[in-house]
Amino acid sequence: MQVKVWELELNEQTIHAMMHLPYKPLPPPQEVPTAVPPVFWSVFWSGSSADTLRLPEDGTQIAEAMLSVRDPLARIWALNHVPVSALEELRSMRGYDTGEIAATLDAAISRRSRACNR
Numbered sequence: 001m002q003v004k005v006w007e008l009e010l011n012e013q014t015i016h017a018m019m020h021l022p023y024k025p026l027p028p029p030q031e032v033p034t035a036v037p038p039v040f041w042s043v044f045w046s047g048s049s050a051d052t053l054r055l056p057e058d059g060t061q062i063a064e065a066m067l068s069v070r071d072p073l074a075r076i077w078a079l080n081h082v083p084v085s086a087l088e089e090l091r092s093m094r095g096y097d098t099g100e101i102a103a104t105l106d107a108a109i110s111r112r113s114r115a116c117n118r
Contacts, residue, residue: 010072016100019079019107033081036062040077043069059086064093067101079108084116 008014036050044050044065053062059082066078067090079087090096091105 012072012100015072015075016104016107019104019111036066037077040066040071040074043071043074055081056083056086059083060089063087063090064096067096067105079104080112084109084112087112 032055034055036044036053036055038051041050044053047065048058048061050062050065055062063078063082063086066074066082069075087105087109091102091109096102096105
C-alpha cells in the first residue's frame, strides 16, 4: 500500500521558499558556464539570440530574460549560474526592486556570496 505523504509543486512560491532553506553548500562547480544551455534558448524570443550571449559579459541581460519567464528551471539556472554581480545589477532595476522577485534575488545573492566566502 502506498500513501502520499506530501507533494512538491514547482511554482514561484516553492522556489522562493527553497531559496531560504538552510543547506550545506556544494563545492563550486569545476567549470563555470560561459553560455546559456540550448534547452533555455526559447526564453530569448525577443532581442538578442541566446546562442550569441556570453557569461559573464551578458549576465544582466541573460538574468533578466530568464527571470522574466514562468519556466522555473530557467529561473533556477539563472539564479545559480549568472554572475552575482549581474544579479545585483538586475536587483537594482525597475521591476526587480520590490516584491517576491526582489526577495528571491536577495536570497540567491546572499547564498552565493556566503558560498564564495567559505
